[in-house]
Amino acid sequence: MxxxxxxxxxxMLVDSVQRYASTDLRPTAHDADxxxxxxxxxxxxxxxxxxxxxxxxxxxxxxxxxxSVTSILAAEELAWGDxxxxxxxxxxxxxxxxxxxxxxEEQKKEYIPDVIEASWKPYTAALLEPSFEFNPQELKTxxxxxxxxxxxxxxxxxxxxxxxxxxxxxYANMDGTTQGFVLPKQITGMEVGERQKLMGINGLPVxxxxxxxxxxxxxxRLGGPSGHSYQKIVDIMRVTMATLAVGLSRAAFEYSRDxxxxxxxxxxxxxxxxxxxxxxxxxxxxxxxxxxxxxEAAWKLDSDKEDASKGAYLAITGAMDMAMMVTDRAVQILGxxxxxxxxxxxxxMRNGRGIATFTGLALA
Numbered sequence: 001m002x003x004x005x006x007x008x009x010x011x012m013l014v015d016s017v018q019r020y021a022s023t024d025l026r027p028t029a030h031d032a033d034x035x036x037x038x039x040x041x042x043x044x045x046x047x048x049x050x051x052x053x054x055x056x057x058x059x060x061x062x063x064x065x066x067x068s069v070t071s072i073l074a075a076e077e078l079a080w081g082d083x084x085x086x087x088x089x090x091x092x093x094x095x096x097x098x099x100x101x102x103x104x105e106e107q108k109k110e111y112i113p114d115v116i117e118a119s120w121k122p123y124t125a126a127l128l129e130p131s132f133e134f135n136p137q138e139l140k141t142x143x144x145x146x147x148x149x150x151x152x153x154x155x156x157x158x159x160x161x162x163x164x165x166x167x168x169x170x171y172a173n174m175d176g177t178t179q180g181f182v183l184p185k186q187i188t189g190m191e192v193g194e195r196q197k198l199m200g201i202n203g204l205p206v207x208x209x210x211x212x213x214x215x216x217x218x219x220x221r222l223g224g225p226s227g228h229s230y231q232k233i234v235d236i237m238r239v240t241m242a243t244l245a246v247g248l249s250r251a252a253f254e255y256s257r258d259x260x261x262x263x264x265x266x267x268x269x270x271x272x273x274x275x276x277x278x279x280x281x282x283x284x285x286x287x288x289x290x291x292x293x294x295x296e297a298a299w300k301l302d303s304d305k306e307d308a309s310k311g312a313y314l315a316i317t318g319a320m321d322m323a324m325m326v327t328d329r330a331v332q333i334l335g336x337x338x339x340x341x342x343x344x345x346x347x348x349m350r351n352g353r354g355i356a357t358f359t360g361l362a363l364a
Contacts, residue, residue, distance in 0.1 A: 004295075010070055013054075017077040020046055025081025026251075032203030033347055036195075038085055040120075046078070046089035047120035051364070052096060061113035066100060068236060068298040071364040072243035076291075079247025083351040084203030086244055086362070091160055093363040095123035095169050097236065098180055102228035106219070111167070111182060122161035125169040125180075126209055127237075127360035130157045136171070136178060136234050136360065141211065143172035143179060150174070150221060152181060152189075152214040158361060162192045162207035169222070170211065171230075178230040180222035189214035200350035201358075233363075235301055235309050238316035240364045242294045245319035245355045246287060252330035252348040253283045259343075260333050270333065279329050286322045293318055320356040327352035 006014065024042050032038045051074050056062025078086035092115050099111050115123050129140050141154025152172050162168070168183045183190065193208035222228050257280050260271035270276055297311035305311070327349040331338035338345050 006073060010073055013051075013070065014073050014077055016049060017051070017074045018080070020049060021077050021081025025078065025085040029082035029085060029203065029347065030341070030344065032082070032084060034202075034341075036202055037205060038088055038203050042085065043088045044120045046085070047092075049074075049089075051075075051090070052093050053116050055093075056096070056100060056112060056116050060100070060108050061116035066097070068239060068301040069295065072239060072294060072298045075240060075362070075364040076243045076247035076250070079244040080251045081247075082203065083244060083248050083348075084201040086247070087160065087201065087204050089120075090240075090362050090364050092120065092123045094125035094160075094361075095167055097363045098125070098169055098222060098233050099182070101232055101236075102180070102223050102230075104224040107182065107222070107224070115167075121166045122164050123167045124160050124162060124165045125171070125360070125363075126156035126159045126162070127171045128156060128158045128357070130155060130208075136237075137230070139171060139173040139178055141170070141172040143174040143181065143216075145174070146215075149218060150181065150216045152211045152216060154211050156209045156211070157196065158206045158358075159192075159209045160204055160206050160361060162209050163195070163205070168209075170209075172211075174227070177227070178234075179227050180230070180233075181216045182220045182222065183214070183216065187214055187216075198354070200347070200352075200354045204361075206361075231309055232301070234359075235297075235312040236363055237359050238312040239294060239297045239301065240362045241355060241359050242290065242297070242312075242315040242319035243364075244358075244362060245316075245323040245352070246291045246294060248348055248352055248355075249283075249287050249290075249323050249326040252327045252345055252352070253280070253287060255343075255345060255348075256280070256283075256330035256333040256338075259337075276333055279333065283326045283329055286326060290315065290318045290322045316359060323352035323355045324349075 053062045054064035055066040096115050144151045166185050169180050171180050189212045191210045196206050263270045294315045297315040300308040300311045330345040331349050337343050
């Protein structure tokens with residue numbers, strides 16, 4: 001049986017991330033949304049917390065061991081500060097963690113230290129595609145095997161920092177299975193499109209990327225010539241996005257709860273209205289339920305349980321609906337104030353709407 005009590009080290013980590021989220025991410029989130037990005041110094045300060053570095057063994061430049069449970073505890077606090085900011089800080093994990101989990105020993109030694117031992121740089125990954133029936137296990141982007149290389153053809157969307165990426169991990173369909181390929185900063189045939197304009201996460205630059213017969217050496221296939229299993233990577237993606245949804249929703253709940261307790265309407269606090277009180281109770285219940293479901297899913301991943309994939313899928317499925325319900329109700333509770341940009345609930349609702357489509361934008 002797993003414990004619901006974080007270790008002392010986990011508590012210290014959560015406290016430090018919470019301080020960063022409250023003093024750096026939250027105060028700059030509004031301007032980042034308006035201006036289209038966070039100041040580099042804010043992202044670098046989050047990187048210096050060492051969240052990814054603590055998940056990497058010494059031999060690859062880090063100072064710890066990977067734990068899904070520890071990672072999601074920290075990721076929740078980042079999303080409480082701001083979802084786009086959290087995605088920016090966690091960005092290098094999209095590139096590093098799949099290599100750590102499924103890469104060959106040579107790939108781990110070649111690619112991981114350059115990321116971990118340096119300051120924050122935009123290493124990214126390309127998974128999502130412009131398809132209504134998108135399925136990470138049945139990608140439209142393809143990889144064809146040739147004598148001494150693979151040829152990648154297709155189109156990706158929502159690729160964070162693609163225009164300035166130092167390295168990219170692209171996923172493609174190869175003989176019916178999803179495989180990752182490590183791409184360098186510049187490679188012939190890869191075309192980065194204009195920045196995409198989205199409803200939310202405007203503080204995170206995302207682009208379309210086209211792959212026009214991109215030739216990739218065989219040693220750059222994740223896991224080596226024999227490839228790798230994709231299931232655990234997508235499971236961690238789902239659990240990560242679920243915990244980010246919990247952090248985002250917790251922020252919306254706490255803000256609307258405090259507003260309702262302070263705001264007077266006809267001589268009565270808004271929170272004393274029965275309809276509002278019921279809404280707040282249901283919001284709190286859903287957040288706690290999905291948090292526990294996500295914790296259990298992360299524990300199953302760490303423990304290599306047979307039903308870990310099921311747990312991850314249940315967590316993200318529940319988180320999608322929870323985030324939309326909580327953030328929408330937060331806007332309602334603020335009334336007319338919920339619709340103006342001086343209050344952050346409208347931003348949280350726009351970000352919450354995207355949780356269902358953001359799997360693949362974070363790994364922690």
